[in-house]
Amino acid sequence: MQFTALTSGDGPGSQRKRDLKRRLTSPRSPLLQKLQVGGDGFNLQHPRRLKDRREDAITRRNEQRVSSELQNQQQQCRERFLGRWYHVRQLYAVVSETVTARSEAMASRPKLPPSAGGTSSPSTPAKPSDPLTPAPLHNLTAMSWLIDVAREFRHGFASHRVTMPQMEIAFGSGLQLSLLSARSSTPTAASLRNVFQAFQHESESSTIDYRELLSALVVLDRWREGEKKMVARWFHEFAFPLTENSTAIGDMKMATRGCDLQRMLFTACGDEADEFKMQPFVKELLASMTQRGRSYIAETTFWEYSVLRSCMDTWLVHKRRQDEVAAADIRGRQLQQDLLLLQLMQAERGLMEVEDKLSGAVEARARKSDEMGRRRSFVAATDRVHASRKMQKQKDQRIQYKASRERAVELEAKQAWAAIAEQVAAEVRTATLTWLETAEAKDQINTEATRIFETDAKWIRNELDRDPENAPFRIMPRGCRWQVFLEAPHGAITRKLTKAFYLNTVTYEKYWCGEVVIEECEGIAREVIIQWRIDDALARLNEKEAEWALQRRQNIAATRIQMLFRCRQARSVCRRIIRNSFVKRIDPGSGEIVYFNLARPQETRRRPPKLIDSDEVLIPVESSTWVYRQDIHGSGYYERVDTGETSCGPPDHYILCTRCSVHFVTRRKISSGARYCIGCYANFRYASRREAATVEEESGWTKMPVQPANCMVCRSAAAHFVCTDCTHDATCTRCFNAVHGRLAKSKTHAAATSLVNRASE
CATH class of the missing domain: 1.20.5 (Single alpha-helices involved in coiled-coils or other helix-helix interfaces)
Structure with missing residues (x-):
């Protein structure tokens, strides 16, 4: 069961108040204790400075307001306490006595079977004519009837505001009593009526907050069980200042001594036993009220400490200034x-x-600008790194792709030349076998067989021992089917028993070098001669392969040179197109150089196109003199780039765009004479391309630099007027009057546009 009057103080606000009290009750710093507040000759009551007097007046007003609010709260709490406490205790005593008497009667009644005549109603104690005298509190016990009554209130009504009949119904249901039948003769009903009148906030109100009544009953029901915290919370509403706290505050009008408050609380007790039971509660109540007073004292002390601290700081500054003046003026x-x-x-x-x-x-502002500059530089550096990595990645991918293609071509060529070499070897072997049957071949076979037969076996063994890797190819040609090897008989590797032998790597025939005969030497010689002719054919084939590789490299180099030349030509063409398509101009908002695309007016770049590279300086500039700018509020003005001069309006003798009347003209249409800025010119060309099937020729326009306009007639004086009906010609005042004042048809022209004194416009 929860009551609004018993709300806990745990929360962000109470936490801040506890921190404030802790800071106020903490000891002062040694430095502040040593300093003399106010200084020599400083009167805190009568400050000399206007600022100090104003601060003292504000502080006194705050103190008076806080003191008056506290007095009002204390007066209201005292009135509520005096008006409610007696009736609440009377109601609690009467109800507790009634419930206790009924419980004792129910317990003492004999357990008899019901009579045949019907069920008998439980006997109720006789109702005396005079009101019941409240029994001593120590004779009462904590009743469960309060829980039943609270449950009836909570379940029976949707709102916490109840009327007198509703309260009687709730009490009657919770106590199982009939309070509506004889309302005037029932002590409980009379106590309820008195309590209802005491808890009315306004005399005209017909409802009360039943949560306040339940909170008061909880106090009387729980004080005997040691739950003093709940009682102290409820008594916070009925508390008034103690003498100890009022002495520190300085207000003794509403002060009450602790003994007097204790005596007032004990007046609700029946005898000494009640006072003895009530004594712990009263002590805790006084401690709680003292703590509340201390909280107020701490708050007041905080304000006084703030004023003293402010005065001390002001005095320190004043004293320091006096010392500086005295040292300077000796x-x-x-x-x-x-x-x-x-x-x-x-x-x-x-x-x-x-x-x-x-x-x-x-x-x-400078830090903000620097931070924005650093951020832009960081973003630009990040973009450059990302672009360079992207370009490097693409370059690596292209290089890898080209290398893979080269490796694939080389592997294919290598495989093709290997297949050709095998085919050549097979054809040479077939032709050589046919040639070996001739007399000339037989002479060579005999000569080679004699050399092999006469070769000493010990010399062969020594060569193989000295150089096992290269010696066999000095004895027999490389690639021959017959090769020379060393063998150790019976597994004993000794120099004395090691022998050399000839081995056919195809048929695995084996001849000892020391035991070979001339017929066997002839067979070996035939294979040697065949290998010689194969080596000659392969040598010629290798020469052809080298010639083919050289020719292929030359073709690749020539193709690459042609591609590089064409890329250079294409890059120069692209750069020329970029120079004709882009214009450098000043961004009105940031003042930075941007690159404006004439072909696509909606595109504006912060960085130049990558293909332009070193030709970036050749991109034309919109204006090198005056440009249009905007401040941080969006208001426009004009600034001179070379000198930094600014002007609210356009400078004299400079012609503005016919369409936007903001930017300076850079293009003029030959057919109509209309002048446009670079943005309007690009938008006009873009709209013409979208509407017409044919593209308007560039020759129909002329470029105009941003500079003071000269008279189209005299060619010497500066222009002062532009007549839109005269093909937008700019003339000076004398020529304008001469042309438009002499011809009758010129008098019907529209008003001319002035080129001077436009700052006020």
Whole structure:
């Protein structure tokens, strides 16, 4: 069961108040204890400075307001307490006595079977004519009837505001009593009526908040069980200041001594036993009220401490200024001169504060600008790194792709030449076998067989021992089917038993070098001659392969040179197109150089196109003199690029765009004479391309630099007027009057546009 009057103090607000109290009750710092508050000759009650007097007046008003609010709250709490407490205790005592008597009667009644005549109603104690005298509190027990009554209130009504009949119904249901039949003769009903009148916030109101009544009953029901915290929370509503707290505050009108409050609380007790039971509760109640007073004292002390601290800080600054003036003026001026100097210093201090604020604002703006510059540079560096990595990745991919293609071509060529070499070897072997049957071949076979037969076996063994890797190819040609090897008989590797032998690597025939005969040497010689002819054929084939590879490399180099030349030509063409399509102009908002695309007016770049590379300086500039700018509020003005001069309106003798009337003209249409800025010119060309099937020729336009316009008639004076009906010709005042004043048809022309004194417009 929860009541709004018993709300807990746990929350962010109570946490802040506890922190404030902890700071106020903490000891002062040693430095503040050593300092003499107010200084020599400083009167806190009568401050000399206007600022100090104003602060003291504000502090006194705050203290008076807080004190008056506290007095009002204390007076209201006292009135509520005096008007409610007696009736609440009377109701609790009467109901508790009634419920206790009924419980004792029910317990003492004999358990008899019901009579045949019908069920008998439980006997109720006799109702005396006079009101029941409340029994002593120590004779009462904590009743469960309060829980039943609270449950009836909570379940029976949707709102916490109830009327007198509703309260009687709830009490009657919870106590199982009939309070509506004989309302005037029932003590419980009379107590309820008195309590209802006591808890009415307004005399005209017909409802009360039943949560307040239940909270008061909870206090009387729970004080005997040691739950003093709930009682202290409820008594917070009926508390009034103690004498101890009021002495510290300085207000003794509503003060009550602790013994007097204790005596007032004990008046609700029946005898000494009640007072003895109530004593712990009263002590905790007084401690709680003292703590509340201390909280108020801490808050007041905080305000006084703040005022003293402010006065002390002001005095320290004033004293420091006096010391500086005394050290600077060693000859000692009179009091009037000191006052004048102090006023001058105060004025300078105010100016210095203004300058500090201005410098702080300028520094903050500079830091913000630097931070934005660093951020832009970081973003630009990140974009450059990303672009370079992307380009490097694409370059690596192209290189890898080309290398893979080269490797594939080389592998294919290598496989083709290997197949050709095998085919050549097979054809040479077939032709050589046929040639070996001739007489000339037989002579070579005999000569080679004799050399092999006469070769000493020990010499062969020594060569193989000395150089096992290269010696066999010095004895027999490389690639021959017959090769020379060493063998150790019976597995004993000794120099004495090691022998050399000839081995056919195809048929695995084996001949010992020391036991070979001439017929066997002839067979070996035939294979040697065949291998010689194969080696000659392969040598010629290798020469052809080298010639083919050289020719292939030359073709690749020639193709690459042609591609590089064509790329250079294409790049020069692209750069020329870019120079004709892009214009460098000043961004009105940021003042940075941007690249404007004439072919696509909606496109504006912060960086130049990559293909332009070193030709970026050749991109034309919109204006090298005056440009249109905008401030941080969006208001437009004009700025000169080379000198930094600014103007609210367009400078004199400079012609503005016919369409937007903001930017300076850079193009003029030959057919109509209309002048356009670079943006309007691009939009006009873009719209013409979208509407017409044919593209308008560039020759129909002329370029105009941003410079003061000269008279189209005299060619010497600066132009002052532009007549839209005269093909937008710019003329000086004399020529304009001569042309438009002499011809009758010129008098019907529209009003001319002035080129001077346009700042006020």
